[in-house]
Amino acid sequence: MTGAAEGVRRTRQRTAVLETLGNCGEFVSAQELHALLAGSDRAVGLTTVYRALRELDRAGLVDVVRDETGERLYLRRPTDEHRHYLICRGCGRSSPVDAGAVEVWADRLAETTGFAELEHTLELSGVCGACRAGRRPTPQPCTPTPDRPGASSGRSTRSSS
Numbered sequence: 001m002t003g004a005a006e007g008v009r010r011t012r013q014r015t016a017v018l019e020t021l022g023n024c025g026e027f028v029s030a031q032e033l034h035a036l037l038a039g040s041d042r043a044v045g046l047t048t049v050y051r052a053l054r055e056l057d058r059a060g061l062v063d064v065v066r067d068e069t070g071e072r073l074y075l076r077r078p079t080d081e082h083r084h085y086l087i088c089r090g091c092g093r094s095s096p097v098d099a100g101a102v103e104v105w106a107d108r109l110a111e112t113t114g115f116a117e118l119e120h121t122l123e124l125s126g127v128c129g130a131c132r133a134g135r136r137p138t139p140q141p142c143t144p145t146p147d148r149p150g151a152s153s154g155r156s157t158r159s160s161s
Helices: 003-007 012-022 030-038 046-058 100-113
Strands: 062-066 072-076 084-088 094-097 124-126
Touching: 012 030, 012 046, 012 072, 030 046, 030 072, 046 062, 046 072, 062 084
Parallel strands: 084 124
Antiparallel strands: 062 072, 084 094
16 A cells, blocks of 8 residues: 555555455445455455445545445545546446546635535446447456455446346
8 A cells, every 4th residue: 555545554454455446347335345355365354344445435545436225336546536437327337537627626616615625526327338238248357366366256246226
């Protein structure tokens, strides 16, 4: 853990959570992440997974979105920059979007209102072309960590109902 993680204490559990999350190509829930960890030699309790995700979110190391039921989903942030995503309501596939205008607007709003440390959440969802065409894509699984061959590579699929 480096960069944004300077304020986060490095523990075996946080490292396991962050590394496992880094092997996932799409957003996953804390429970999905817990199942992946339980299927590996890096088992971490569910409460600890939630706690680690909260700390990693505060440190800016993960991106967080909510699904249609309000459940928080997590993806390891590939850069130090805050990102926004367009999420398919059918298959859950995510795609980062250029939201520079949102960031400029938020900065301007902070200036004009006198607020500091302004935070925002932008939720964008739709139905991807594959789902619209009836070819619902197979969810991209989480892959095992190379030095952990016994790690699980499965990911549960999300129901669209």
